[in-house]
Amino acid sequence: MPTQALDNQHFEVAIIGAGMAGLAAGIRLALAGKNAIILERHNASGGLNSFYSQAGRKFDVGLHAMTNYVPKGTKGTPLTKLLRQLRIPYDALDLCPQNGSKVSFPGCDLGFNNDFSFFESEIARAFPKQIDGFRALAEEVRTLDAFNLGSMPISAREAVQRHISDPLLEDMIFCPVMYYGSAEEHDMDYGQFAIMFRSLFFEGFARPLDGVRVIIKLLQDKYRSLGGIRKMKCGIQKIHTSGSKASAIELDSGAIITADKIISTAGAVETARLCDDQPADAASDNIGQLSFTETITVFDQQPTDFGWDDTIIFFNTAERFRYARVDDKLIDPTSGVICFPNNYQYGDGRQLDEGFLRVTAMANHDKWCALNEDDYLAQKAYWYDELQKVTLGLLPKSKLDLNSHRIAKDMFTPRTVRKYTGHLNGAIYGAPNKIKDGRTHLDNLYLAGTDQGFLGIVGAMLSGISMANLHVLQGD
Amino acid sequence: MTEDQVKQIVIDIINEIAPDEDTSGIKSEVNLRDQMDLDSMDFLDIVMELRKQHNIEVPEEDYPQLASLDSCAAYLTPKFNA
Numbered sequence: 126m127p128t129q130a131l132d133n134q135h136f137e138v139a140i141i142g143a144g145m146a147g148l149a150a151g152i153r154l155a156l157a158g159k160n161a162i163i164l165e166r167h168n169a170s171g172g173l174n175s176f177y178s179q180a181g182r183k184f185d186v187g188l189h190a191m192t193n194y195v196p197k198g199t200k201g202t203p204l205t206k207l208l209r210q211l212r213i214p215y216d217a218l219d220l221c222p223q224n225g226s227k228v229s230f231p232g233c234d235l236g237f238n239n240d241f242s243f244f245e246s247e248i249a250r251a252f253p254k255q256i257d258g259f260r261a262l263a264e265e266v267r268t269l270d271a272f273n274l275g276s277m278p279i280s281a282r283e284a285v286q287r288h289i290s291d292p293l294l295e296d297m298i299f300c301p302v303m304y305y306g307s308a309e310e311h312d313m314d315y316g317q318f319a320i321m322f323r324s325l326f327f328e329g330f331a332r333p334l335d336g337v338r339v340i341i342k343l344l345q346d347k348y349r350s351l352g353g354i355r356k357m358k359c360g361i362q363k364i365h366t367s368g369s370k371a372s373a374i375e376l377d378s379g380a381i382i383t384a385d386k387i388i389s390t391a392g393a394v395e396t397a398r399l400c401d402d403q404p405a406d407a408a409s410d411n412i413g414q415l416s417f418t419e420t421i422t423v424f425d426q427q428p429t430d431f432g433w434d435d436t437i438i439f440f441n442t443a444e445r446f447r448y449a450r451v452d453d454k455l456i457d458p459t460s461g462v463i464c465f466p467n468n469y470q471y472g473d474g475r476q477l478d479e480g481f482l483r484v485t486a487m488a489n490h491d492k493w494c495a496l497n498e499d500d501y502l503a504q505k506a507y508w509y510d511e512l513q514k515v516t517l518g519l520l521p522k523s524k525l526d527l528n529s530h531r532i533a534k535d536m537f538t539p540r541t542v543r544k545y546t547g548h549l550n551g552a553i554y555g556a557p558n559k560i561k562d563g564r565t566h567l568d569n570l571y572l573a574g575t576d577q578g579f580l581g582i583v584g585a586m587l588s589g590i591s592m593a594n595l596h597v598l599q600g601d
Numbered sequence: 602m603t604e605d606q607v608k609q610i611v612i613d614i615i616n617e618i619a620p621d622e623d624t625s626g627i628k629s630e631v632n633l634r635d636q637m638d639l640d641s642m643d644f645l646d647i648v649m650e651l652r653k654q655h656n657i658e659v660p661e662e663d664y665p666q667l668a669s670l671d672s673c674a675a676y677l678t679p680k681f682n683a
Contacts, residue, residue, distance in 0.1 A: 599661060
């Protein structure tokens with residue numbers, strides 16, 4: 126159906142964005158027999174978690190590891206709930222657990238894997254005086270109502286400091302939790318911290334052999350099999366309003382469609398600015414400040430051949446860990462995340478054909494976007510080398526000559542993120558203030574996805590599910 | 602339609618939305634939530650399937666009527682026979 130053919134069509138629900146949240150919301154609505162449409166600006170689904178091909182090779186973006194991993198049959202966890210809500214069988218995800226990961230700071234490494242007791246033993250080993258406090262923190266996080274903190278501190282830093290007095294351990298706990306989902310600088314909401322802590326440490330990391338496209342394809346196929354309509358290359362120019370309601374959606378092509386309800390996954394500020402009753406600079410106090418870069422290196426050997434056995438390494442080389450907008454440079458190479466997608470337990474002799482090394486670090490969006498094309502390419506080359514230097518300084522020395530085994534490399538910057546996600550500032554984790562009930566200034570326009578406040582791939586899907594349930598299906 | 606048939610319809614729906622739950626030994630008089638791993642999102646699906654498969658509407662304020670198989674049967678049977 127060409128975009129023009131959509132002109133004057135009416136839907137019960139229009140969903141903006143075919144990322145994890147939009148697809149999951151679409152599946153819920155299609156299951157209920159709703160006449161829904163998903164509108165996606167790009168030609169590929171997945172949003173923040175997608176993939177691209179270059180010289181015949183597929184690269185994942187976003188997914189290092191799927192958090193929230195639990196073994197098949199584990200009850201009452203986010204992953205189990207979401208699979209049931211989407212009616213997707215567990216085995217279809219092909220989830221393979223991690224080998225083991227670590228947090229690496231100057232003079233101190235803490236290992237962790239999908240068995241929480243190992244992480245606990247690592248902390249007892251490296252921080253014997255802190256272990257009782259850590260256990261108390263873990264117990265509090267396990268039982269906390271993340272959406273109703275009651276008398277607990279809202280600041281996660283404050284809450285954690287009630288239990289942990291060593292700043293090094295505090296930073297080492299915050300580093301992975303922040304890198305895997307905090308839109309806030311320096312600190313986080315304690316509820317968000319608890320959600321992330323559980324998803325990383327109580328649950329764990331896993332990955333399908335073929336990466337994020339397995340998950341995207343599952344969602345797309347499910348949605349399609351239920352008769353759901355999805356329009357790609359279909360950007361939205363404007364949401365027309367009338368009083369307190371969204372009255373119509375104007376597509377980039379100029380076509381107008383109407384919907385009883387709209388679920389937008391475009392972001393809180395981005396969605397507000399689509400509405401014709403809002404100024405162009407609406408909600409400017411809630412724009413995310415954190416953007417990232419990632420280098421990807423491909424080898425003709427497995428990482429373990431170089432002596433690199435970890436799945437993910439969260440690192441910091443500075444005296445204190447700083448999770449904040451990069452001010453004076455294009456990239457802050459002092460902290461980041463190293464990921465080896467090869468190092469999962471794929472089983473049955475299965476492995477990725479080539480070795481992958483991905484390195485993520487914080488980057489300055491404005492500086493990257495201000496570069497002209499020649500400088501942009503030159504800076505990419507420079508910072509690729511810088512990040513490799515930092516990485517190789519942290520990894521065990523390899524006897525193999527890396528240069529002769531490197532067969533490809535690529536890098537994305539905040540400019541790339543902005544282009545493909547539409548997030549202002551290239552802010553991967555979106556707005557710092559999350560809108561937990563998904564409500565907007567309009568009665569029939571709702572938010573889902575990153576800015577609703579569930580984090581990670583599983584969180585994004587749960588967000589789509591819960592917003593579709595709450596605002597469309599309940600009391601229907 | 603009898604109450605037993607209505608109970609079977611509810612069990613069939615639970616089997617469909619929660620295929621990993623064992624519904625064979627389910628006790629009619631005990632709350633479904635106390636016997637199985639079902640949450641409010643799952644009850645929404647039971648309501649959704651009643652509408653889709655049987656054109657039975659359950660307004661939100663009546664969700665508590667679906668607590669056990671017995672209460673489901675008492676509440677839904679008149680609707681099936683209406």
